[in-house]
Amino acid sequence: MRWVALVVGLAIITAVGIVVNMQRQDAGAARDAAATASRTPTPAASFTDPCGTFDTTVRTPYPITGYWIIPTADPCTWRSQFQAIHRVGGDTVIRLGHGLSPRRVDDETGLVLDAAGDKPDPRYAKCVEGELTCVQAAEKALKDAHPDNRITWTYVFRTDEQYGDGVFRCPDIERKIVVGDAVFFRIIAPDDGTDDASCDFSSRGRGYHLILVSAGKEDSLTTLLDLGDRFGIRVFPALPLAPRDPTGPTRANPRHIGTLTTLTRRILQDYGDRFAGRESLGGVYQPFELQIRDWPDPSKVDTLKVLAEQHLIVEQELAGKPILISPYLDARRDRKFTSTPKQVGKGFKVLARTGVGIIAPQDGRGTGKGGLFWPNWKNKPVDERLRPVVGDTTYAKAYYGGTRDYYREMAQARDELLKEGVRVELWANIEAFEPTRREGEKRCSSQSDRGATDKPRLDTQVTLVGPYVSKIISYMWSDYFTCGSPSLAEQIAQDWTRPIAIQAFRSRRDIQNGLEIRGYNLAGATVTLSWPGVDEPRVVDSTVAGVHETDPVPGLPERVERLWIPFDLDEVPDGRWVRVGVTAPDGRIAAEPVYYQHTT
Incomplete structure (x- = not known):
């Protein structure tokens, strides 16, 4: 079996630490791209194709405007997903990605083995050229050019996309291979990570890496971008996922930086050739999941090095x-x-300096890694759905802080970075599931045993991340928004006009003191104020005494509204938390109140 180690990998790792520090000095241009991505295509009202007639209007807009979707082989399913996402106000779709994987090859058969190295991988066993496997054919082509050429490592990459000629640097030796209904791409690059553009395979013998790509019969990204144009949705395809460190699967393996960047470069060059100027290509998604934390010495964190190079x-x-x-x-x-x-605020700055334009931290509620609570709630028992994760305890004993505390610190870090000339957007990824299923509950996802949640829980998540982010997205549409009866998508459609407050603070208009409340669906609302020690809650009808404004608020999602009500806060004792409840004209109450801590 062939399993030749890449000796030069260690040298590459050392160089990366130096190069990354130099190349990260001025990353402002990359962050400016986030503003470009805020432009969305303008769709027609509807369109008809062989899958049916599809409505492209927004009917029940909700504060979540972006969703992950699972790849599907049925293009009609994509159309239905885009229509459903856009109906609830979605303008962004994010693709899950696949990983670049180093593989062993059986010396006798030339077959690529599975990830465990135990048996041939059936996906790549289909790849043949005449009487040779694709690995054997690639090695023969290299040795025909020079007898000392050799393949030192073989990698595989799976995608449902299909590339154009832009993915090839040396078309004389790289090629597209079609075997029946299976499509493969052979990509070859020097094993020193340089991706040499000279295409000189004959002057001397060298070691090469073979990247064997299993592709789609048709290009899924073209289909998705065409749908994006029709629905007014931006698509974020995933970058190749970095190989994981075998000693710690949460870490990226720096040994493969050269090959990862080669594959990334080739794919993006092809994107540039085929999709330049497409508004529906919103950007790219980095699928490697890592924890945001205060890294003591970021220069020694291999995962950060790998991501920065990519x-x-x-x-x-x-x-x-x-x-x-x-x-x-x-x-x-x-x-x-x-x-x-x-610590998360400090980690946000480090992550921003790897070259990203948008950071959308997962809020942690779906996994139980985070809790939805206000500072004045910290001694309350945790929600029952969190107990399987943190036990029967209080929020203060279970968590260092609530969701809102973490996003506030990251927002402050974002603003401090801007003063340094580093532009990065802060979005929120709210998890649309529960840590576990209830007894007897239907399983929503074949890939996870998480439980389904409901719209009130989503409303609460929106409230708690609300004033600190410019956009809210959610993991994920496929399964979690379409599971159950009624599904989350159906619950949103039935209850989309319910008010959601995200912030309240002291505000003065002319000579009157009052409160400004920010949120969604605030027109005509009645506001109820209470605090510890007050005998009767104060109730203010905003249609009688109030000002409602819908002009965009800089830095917040575009549908955030403002409602000002007059109120003499002098009657509130210093330091008290004021509970601000919002009720719609039809009597529906916001799922979560907001709290304002009064200080004189």
Whole structure:
């Protein structure tokens, strides 16, 4: 069996630490791309194709405007997904990605083995050229050019996309291979990670890496971008996922940086050739999931090195398109290597300097890594759905802080970075599931045993991340928004006009003191104010005494509204938390109140 180690890999790792530091000095141009990505295509009202007639209007807009979707082989399913996502106000779709994988090859048969190295991988066993496997054919082509040429490592990569000629640097030896209904791409590059453009295979013998890509029969990305144009949706395809460190699967393996950047460069060059100027290509998604934390010495964190090198390729090859990354938060006190809000704020700055334009941290509620609570709630028992993760305890004992505390610190870090000339957007990825299923509950996802949640829980998540982010996205549409009866999507359609408050603060208009409330669906609302020690809640009808404004608020999602009500806060004792409840004209109450801490 062939399993030749890449000796020069260690040298590459050392160089990366130096190069990354130099190349990250001025990353402002990459962050400016995030603003470019905010433009969405303008769709027609409807369209008809062989899959049917599809309505492209927004009917029940909700604060979540972006969703992950699972790849599907049925293009009609994509159309239905885009229609459903756009109906609830979605304008962004993010693709899940696949990993670049180093593989062993059986010396006798020339077959690529599975990830465990135990038996031939049936997906790549189909790849043949005449009487030879694709690995054997690639090695023969190299040796025909020079007898000392050799393949030192074989990699595989799976995708449902199909590339154009832009993916090839040396078309004399690289090629597209079609075997029946299976499509493969053979990509070859020097094993020193240089991706030499000279295509000189004959002057001397060298070691090469073979990247064997299993592709789609048709190009899924073209289909998705065409749908994006029709529905007014931006698509974020995934970058190749970095190989994981075998000693710690949460870490990227720096040994494969050269091959990862080669594949990334080739794919993005092809994107540039085929999709330049497409508004529906919103950017690219970095699928490697990592925890955002305060790294003591970021220069020694291999995963950050690997991501920074990959992100540099995006800056070079796909200028004007941002990189979206969605790290996870872990606020649990009883686990090692978790983080306080302050530590996460520091980690946000480090991650921004790897070249990303958009950071959309997972809020942690779906996994139980984070809790939805206000500072004045910290001594309350945790929600029952969190108990399987943190036990029967209080929020203060379970978590270092609430969701809102973490996003506030990251928003502050974002603003501090802007003063340094580093532009990065802060989005929120709210998890649309529960840590576990209830007894007897139907399983929503074949890939996870998470439970289904409901719209009130989503409303609460929106409230708690609300004033600190410019956009809210969610993992994920496929399964979690379409599971159950009624599904989350159906619950949103039935209840989309319910008010959702996200912030309240003291505000003065002319000579009157009052409160400004920000949120969604606030027109005509009645506001109820209460605090510890007050005998009767204060009720203000905003249609009688109030000002409602819908002009966009800089830095917040575009549908955020403002409602000002007069109120004499002098009657509130200093330091008290004021509970601000919002009720719609038809009597529906916001799922979550907001709290304002009064200080004189």
